[in-house]
Amino acid sequence: VEYHVNLNSRQIGPEDGSADDFLAAITQAADTWNDVAEADFTMAYAGPTTNTAPGYNQSNDVMFIDEGATDENGNYRPLATARVYFIGQTIVETDIKVNDGHDWDAIGQLGPNEIDLQTVLLHEFGHWLSLGHDPDENAVMYPSVTIGVMKRALYRTDRN
DSSP, X not given: OEEEEOOOOTTOBTTTBOHHHHHHXXXXXXXXHHTOTTOOOOOEEEEEOOOOSOOOSSXXXXXXXXXXXXXXXXXXXXXXXXXXXXXTTEEEEEEEEEETTSOEESSSOXXXXXXXXXXXXXXXXXXXXXXXXXXXXXXXXXXXXXTTOOOOSOOHHHHO
């Protein structure tokens, strides 16, 4: 499965990581799923895209969209969301929207309010594979991530 990335994050820079660092965090997250021995798929980075919104367009895309960290009532907005498009029970396309309103880090040196990009993308790529949330807080597919936490390896239930 080929995917494309739009590195349109306003946070790319010396403190949070270069464009190469952001791309590496995304591709390493996909590659972690590729390394599951029993898997019968491979996710392969196929180059950049200019797409700036998820939608059914025959392209699997990862993009950044600033929706703000909170809504008008002060509720936190999702860090990222995966959209999976089906025809019948067959996945035909997937997109990941990363909310650029949150503070991201792509180099693994998390500041006090930063979220690890690779951790969140690892989780969202799991949704691309139609995985749901896991109640075990050790799992990458646990439904939330805490600021300052890095989960860059799959837990046994993730692999299963």
